[in-house]
Amino acid sequence: MSTLLASGKGQELFQALIDIIYPAMCPACQKRSPVWEMSPLCPTCWSLIELLPDYLCQCCGLPIVGLKNFSDPETEDFALCQSCLLERPSFVTARSATLYNRESPVRAIILALKHAKNLSCIRPLLTLMINSIPQHLPRIDNEIVMPVPLHWSRFMERGFNQSALLARLVARQFGLGYIENVLLRSKRTAPQAGDREQRQHNINNAFSVRKPDRIRKQNILLIDDVMTTGATLNECARKLLEAGSGQVRAFTVARVAI
Numbered sequence: 113m114s115t116l117l118a119s120g121k122g123q124e125l126f127q128a129l130i131d132i133i134y135p136a137m138c139p140a141c142q143k144r145s146p147v148w149e150m151s152p153l154c155p156t157c158w159s160l161i162e163l164l165p166d167y168l169c170q171c172c173g174l175p176i177v178g179l180k181n182f183s184d185p186e187t188e189d190f191a192l193c194q195s196c197l198l199e200r201p202s203f204v205t206a207r208s209a210t211l212y213n214r215e216s217p218v219r220a221i222i223l224a225l226k227h228a229k230n231l232s233c234i235r236p237l238l239t240l241m242i243n244s245i246p247q248h249l250p251r252i253d254n255e256i257v258m259p260v261p262l263h264w265s266r267f268m269e270r271g272f273n274q275s276a277l278l279a280r281l282v283a284r285q286f287g288l289g290y291i292e293n294v295l296l297r298s299k300r301t302a303p304q305a306g307d308r309e310q311r312q313h314n315i316n317n318a319f320s321v322r323k324p325d326r327i328r329k330q331n332i333l334l335i336d337d338v339m340t341t342g343a344t345l346n347e348c349a350r351k352l353l354e355a356g357s358g359q360v361r362a363f364t365v366a367r368v369a370i
């Protein structure tokens with residue numbers, strides 16, 4: 113065997129076997145990733161990831177086109193998007209690492225993780241989060257990390273909650289506490305579709321809190337994979353506040369700029 117591996121043909125054969133067992137394919141473009149050991153996402157796809165611009169709604173993090181004088185925290189003169197002006201969400205701040213659209217490699221890796229159960233996709237998603245969180249969210253005391261939960265039946269189907277995998281690793285990276293199974297998704301909802309109002313209506317009362325003592329007066333950082341209108345995060349935050357938590361902030365890998 114060692115003689116075979118030492119020869120060029122042997123090495124090729126060995127590599128072919130490794131490729132069958134661990135296909136080193138970029139989940140976004142399906143080409144071989146030359147840096148797979150570090151990240152399954154290939155350098156070309158990394159370069160296509162769109163980070164969020166600077167001009168964001170100071171509450172929900174929505175990019176606001178044409179916004180110039182966007183924040184003056186000293187005077188609390190925050191720029192808000194139309195939706196947050198009409199009704200402030202229950203979370204104080206929501207931010208994301210990247211933009212999410214049909215062409216985004218981030219969309220491809222999130223789908224590969226959720227539907228193809230390609231757990232190697234956790235690594236690039238985590239990298240995006242830990243690079244962006246310090247920039248977007250100043251540290252606050254007494255904050256614990258919590259994932260947006262899946263309904264138990266969806267958890268049984270998928271076998272894991274991608275938001276919980278990410279949240280646990282984010283907590284470890286930043287030395288924060290981590291808690292799960294306190295906020296529960298008690299109602300199974302169809303994948304979110306429709307406009308803001310429709311989404312909020314669908315998600316209303318989909319969550320509940322058990323053992324509220326564990327979160328009383330604790331500030332919470334909610335973690336999810338994608339933020340669309342913010343209806344899910346808003347409802348989670350509303351339930352947590354109702355149960356006596358401190359302020360709730362949210363961070364997602366990606367957000368849809370609608």
Ligand SMILES: [Zn+2]
Pocket residue numbers: 138139140141142143153154155156157158
């Ligand atoms: Zn690629």
Ligand SMILES: [Zn+2]
Pocket residue numbers: 169170171172173174192193194195196197
């Ligand atoms: Zn907003």
